[in-house]
Amino acid sequence: MAKVSAMITRSRTRTSSKPQILQEDYVKGLRIDRIRQAQDEESWISGLKKYLVGELRDLDQGEAESYSLIATNYEMDLNDLLFYCPPTKRTDEDRDGLMRLVxxxxxxxxxxxxxxxxxxxxxxxxxxxxxxxxxxxxxxxxxxxxxxxxxxxxDCETGKGRPTISEESPGDIQATHPFQIIAMDHIPS
Structure with missing residues (x-):
């Protein structure tokens, strides 16, 4: 006769703390870091960001002039992310709602x-x-x-095939004598 006893394993114990990787703020921070790094690696975005914060010494005159033409439509947030805001005659609150991440x-x-x-x-x-x-x-x-x-x-190309028609279209039928073809319009109530 075998004796069965209950044991506590690691999978059955519960911890009260959340792992750091699952915390929303941590994941959000990772996303922000990834986007910021990618923005800084793209030359026109990093140049525009430098122009917006006033680091003109890193730009040549041609770059500074081209950035000056578009700078009014761009803003940076506290995380150093670049946002685009289309020109509008609305208030600043409306403008915040229109901002899109570059x-x-x-x-x-x-x-x-x-x-x-x-x-x-x-x-x-x-x-x-x-x-x-x-x-x-x-x-x-x-x-x-x-x-x-x-x-x-x-998936879109293979999933949306052309409709297959197995018979002739009703529009191609030719009547050979009166009342051979009868049509009716039905309007549901």
Whole structure:
């Protein structure tokens, strides 16, 4: 006869503290760091950020002039992230609602995948995918990027085939004698 006794294993013990990796603030900080690093690695974004904070000594005259033309549409937040805000005649509060995060080229594919091919995106078409990305993010050539990505999506191409018609269309039938073809419009109540 065998004796069975209950044992406490590591999987059955519960800890009251959350692991640091699962804390929302920690994950948010990782995302901010990743975006900031990618922005700093892209030359036009890092140059514009330098212009906005007044570090003009690092820019040549041509760069400074080109950044001066677009600088009014960009702002930096407390995390040193660059945001785009389209020109508007609204108040500052409305302007804050219009601000979109500037995404560097290194992160375009991640954003396109999330808003088109993931469960969040659900393989919507060009228009819906573009609108959802445009509401939150900004990069030059955004619409063309979305068109290219959706057009090259293998799941969308293979899942949406042409309809197969097994018979002739009713519009191709030719009557040979009166009342051979009868049509009726039905309007449901």
């Amino acid at each position: 995404m560097p080229e290194a992160l375009h594919q991640d954003i396109l995948h999330h808003y088109h091919a993931s469960l969040e995106g659900n393989h919507q078409g060009v228009g819906r995918t573009y609108q959802r990305i445009w509401d939150r993010f900004h990069w030059r050539g955004l619409y063309k990027s979305v068109q290219r990505y959706v057009g090259e999506c293998v």
